Amino acid sequence: MAADGARGAANDYNAVVNGQAADASAVTADQVKDARTVDALAKALKTTVPEYEGCVADSKAGLDEATSKLDRQAAWYKTHAASLGKAVKAVESSRLDRTVEDAEKLLADSKGRVADEKTRSMLEQAIKDRDADAIGEAVNAVDGSVKAKADADAKARREAEEKAQAEQAEQAAADAAAAQAQAQQQAQSYGGGYSYGGGTGYTGGGYTGGGYTGGGTYTPPATGGGNGGGSAPSGPISGGHGIGTCTDGCASLPPIRH
Template identity: 45%
Template sequence: MADMKENNMNDGVPSLDEAAAEAVRLSVGPRPGAGPEKPRKDRRRIIIGAAAVAVAVLVAGGVCAHRAYESHQASVARQACQSAVADQAKAVKAYKTLLGSDATVAVLKTDAKSVKDAKTVDTLKRAAAVRLPAMVKCDASKAADLDAAAAKANKAARTVKSDTKALETAAKAVESSKLDKTVADADALYKATDGKVQDDKTRDALKQAIAKRDAAAIAKAVKSVNDSKTAKEKADAEAKAKAEQEAAAARPPGRPPPPAPAIPNPTNKSRR
């Protein structure tokens, strides 16, 4: 300690003990009978000036540190905001890609009469007509404002992702409802053509396609059944015409054809 005091004295800078003693002397005032106060006043001015400089340095350092901290916080917030905006842009792109796909464009042309549940078509149209939120910008300078922009972008991204899922679900619902109607119509045809086709194997193929809910197979089987039904109707008509011609040829000349058999009316009941 003695060495330290000696070094301080040699450097011309008062030690901590000297500064404390000087502060006490300044607070108490000059001793009775003491000499001139000029050296003490000079030292006091030096100490006060040094203290003022030290305080100014501390204040300036604190301001710089605070500004550096704010700049760092804003930089971190800006990165988070830009990441959220990128996620929003990705979600918007996914929605637009789905909306413009060939499958979606085709299903949007589905007529309400070609599905079993017409409400699915209305739901799809609403899902395809949503208004996408505006893109968020990270142009603020303060961290709090950038954090608010990031929150807004995250919310927008969630909304668009939900809209994309709704569009996908609505498109599948229309396709399913369309298949439901196809199956129902095919089943009605199968039941209505019992005994009315030329080749009953066509109805067997239709039944199998209905069980598998295979739209392409059903369409093919329906055509075969209708063609077979038409063929039988044509064959029946030709057979009837031939029978009538043969019957007419077998009748003696000038003899009228036999009257057509009476068709019984189930509503007429004989009275007792």
């Protein structure tokens, strides 16, 4: 009986070690709300396990001693299986607390940032239920919805910027065309300039039009009378370029200066 009890307790203990404890031991400190639970589980798994020897005795005294030893081993296995189970549950509970805490933060941060608000409703319900699996699925859905909205918003901003740039370029081209048209119009307005039609020139004195006409006729004074006097010139001197008929008295005349 003692041997069977010890063997059964050992099997139960090993089932915890190789099952729930093994899974919980893979949880890291940053995955739980209280890192001390991870340390406590690691310490529990390092406990020295008594070696099962069965029941072998040659005498009644030896049998009694073996039975007592097996009973102590059975008690140890039962005690440590229970404590190990508590350590495992502590890790699992702390992990769930951290999961819920992170999910609550995501629920708050994702407000107004999802493409589908239903994903947040799913997450909110999973948090209330403290269902780790449901929370995991809802978290993935919310993350995907946040990304979808972010991508859509980025695309909209990019298209708006491209549209604004196109409108600016179009306006710049229109302004340049208007400026060029105005410059051409101004150039045409000044193209006639000032013209001189020749006219009749300047008329005054002895200058008419483009030529020159000598000024009038010149008549020399008459020579003095008397017996020895000469005679008056036979005609006027005209043009200033030569002398017509002249008596000898002309020799005394001063030259004509133009």
